[in-house]
Amino acid sequence: MILSHNHDLQLEGCSVFHDITSAINFAKAHGETELMLIGGSKVYELMQSYIDKIYYTRIHHAFEQVDAHFPKFDLTNWELVEQQFCEKDEKNPFDHTFETWVKQ
Secondary structure, X not given: OEEOOXXXXXXXXXXXXXXXXXXXXXXXXXXXXXXXXXXXXXXXHHHOOOXXXXXXXXXXXXXXXXXXXXXXXXXXHEEEEEEEEEOOOOOOOOOEEEEEEEEO
8 A cells, every 4th residue: 555645656566545544444444454654754744643553663873964754753642562672783783672652
């Protein structure tokens, strides 16, 4: 499933939607119970009211040139239910932590 403003976008093997409601209804009609968002920042902002779980990767590095950020979430009503720290290695140049947040 792809959410796009581009009404001409057609990709083989993909269902393209131009609004959130159509995408969610399609997923529900096909028995999906969990959808994964993979950016961009505008999609995250639009979906905030629908999100009840966040799988977040926190990279432990201060990047100097960044043009997009994950939107700010008010974590007051969220619980960190899992976290796993990973040291940098041959595949990952920075230490990072995988976090799972669940809305309360």
